[in-house]
Amino acid sequence: MSEVVVPRLAGADRAVSRPRADWLFRFGCLIVMLSLVLMVIGPWIAPYDVGRPTDFILEPPPALRDVPRLLWLSITNAPREPVYWFGTDSAGLDIFSRVIAAPRADVAIALGANLVSLTLGSLLGLAAGVARPWIGALIMRTSDLVQAFPVFITGMILVTLAGRSIGTIILTLALLYTPIYVRLTRSEVLTQRQRGFVDAARALGRREAWIALTHVLPNAMAPALIQFSVTIGFAILMTAGLSFVGAGVRPPTPEWGLMIAAGADQIVQGEWWPSLFPGLAISITVFGYAAFGNGLERRHAA
Amino acid sequence: MFVILGRVLSSLGVLVAVSIVLFTLVHAIPVSPARVVLGGDASEEDIAEFERDNGLDRPVIVQYLSWAGGVMKGDLGRSLIDNTVIAVTISQTLPVTLELVLWSFCLALVIAVPLGVLSAYHEDRWIDHLARVVATLGVSIPTFWLGLMLIAWGAVGLGWFPAGGYVPWSAGAKPHLLSMTLPSVSLGLYYVAIISRMTRSSVGDVLMADHVRVSRAMGLSRGRILIYVLRNALSPVVTVAAMSFGYMFGWALIVEQVFTIPGMSRALLNAIFRRDYLVIVNVVLVITAMFLVANLIADLLYRWLDPRTAR
Secondary structure, rough: OOOOOOOOOOOOOOOOHHHHHHHHHHHHHHHHHHHHHHHHHHHHHHHOOOOOOOOOOOOOOOOHHHHHHHHHHHHHHOOOOOOOOOOOOOOOHHHHHHHHHHHHHHHHHHHHHHHHHHHHHHHHHHHHOOOOOOHHHHHHHHHHHHHHHHHHHHHHHHHHHHHHOOOHHHHHHHHHHHHHHHHHHHHHHHHHHHHHHHHHHHHHHOOHHHHHHHHHHHOOHHHHHHHHHHHHHHHHHHHHHHHEEEEEEOOOOOOOHHHHHHHHHHHHOOOOOHHHHHHHHHHHHHHHHHHHHEEEEEEHOO | OHHHHHHHHHHHHHHHHHEEEEEEEHOOOOOOOHHHOOOOOOOOHHHHHHHHOOOOOHHHHHHHHHHHHHHOOOOOOOOOOOEHHHHHHHHHHHHHHHHHHHHHHHHHHHHHHHHHHHHHHHHOHHHHHHHHHHHHHHHOOOOOHHHHHHHHHHHHHHOOOOOOOOOHHHHHHHHHHHHHHHHHHHHHHHHHHHHHHHHHHOOOHHHHHHHHHHHOOOOHHHHHHHHHHHHHHHHHHHHHHHHHHHHHHHHHHHHHHHHHOOOOOHHHEEEEEEOOOOHHHHHHHHHHHHHHHHHHHHHHHHHHHHHHHHH
């Protein structure tokens, strides 16, 4: 902009080095890994059967000052009363078991939906960047149209009308999130296809489609992959929200949104625990995925 | 002027395209509303008769055109299930939803913009860290859960607010505002996060611009510089705020469910569960229209704030 060289102000490169941010990134990594592990083994390591009621209905969680003693008892495997760490809900189900079993639904749906939309979106984005102009325009206008729909409401309608199964939820979320990846990949493809290695491959006589898939696409995936983590967070919020309004996974599947909805009626009677813990689980998980994604972005920019 | 006209026309085009897609979509579903009205044990003839009476046996394109023709004349049609006039349903429920969204939007702006400006001015001080924590937490907490926890805290625990329900203005300003407080906070927090983050990065960028340095060197007062900074930094904030306003309508419905507020959510949810095609299409179109109008207004504001974009 200006011809005069001015020293940059302190903090101009603020995004690059900041130990605090790195801590957030590590926390994010930890949460992401934990959620993936629980997605696989959660239902197996739950202390109680997630579908069979215990004998205690709306048993509150143990008081905070008792927790260390109870933890010690359970570590040393001493004989003790059964402990319901997060209490039990109005059907007598153990909330802790259900909270750690729920990633099998929430995280799996979010991950599945994003894998589908990442694949679809990056291929369409590539096509929009390298194919004939009218194909690109068609893809971009379709993306605009999909994004004009209100996300949550459209999700609600599609899932309910198509049948509330895990498969339809995954496909619905995938459809709604694909435009994000199309946009990110396309804009990166537009800069990458100008680079020297593309000309080099062309000079070697490679076919255009082959160049696009093997040279341009792998180099243009970074923004989409960074977005992947953040969008998984959105998708978890969305999955839980859909089942909260009764337009998502069916009960009695252990799922965070359903658990919050089941506890909603007890809130007014002062029984807060059936809703509190699943909501905390959602917040921490989404926070973790966001922190992980932001950390990746910073590293990529540096 | 022509640019604005073009924008209005393209928004209308989007609206028409959305209505066509929606209409096709809800009609592609195998379950007929006749099943819902007549019950599970209705015979095939009864269902066929119901569909004939309500014009559901016509081709989808004919149904669309007859509905669209009605909309041009201000007639949105009637519910297939209980025969209520859809325009009446919407005119009764939209103001409630709109009020909730407006309160949340004002709340979000009033908190987010100063927070963003302060954290950009005091980079890496406690206010900046606080803003970052608010911004990251705000996008991670589910709106509906926050609403429930606010009920547990503010209504059940402290007893300051009603636990839900909607008190109309006619019952007095104070009870009305109290009944809107918790819903507005739970809907607004997410947008406090988004708008404050945008404000911070935008103001931070402008603070490093040459003209700000020159203004400082010339010894202008902090207040005057702040006005110049805001004028330059607010354009992206306006865009994000307008999009937020549009998105709020979607999430307002879930907040209305939590607080049992008689806005559009109940109408829409009932319509979805009962396969009431026309109500679904109309309500979603109204919400999409709100989104498009918010973006149009943002566009106008943008031109006013930054005449360079008007060209």
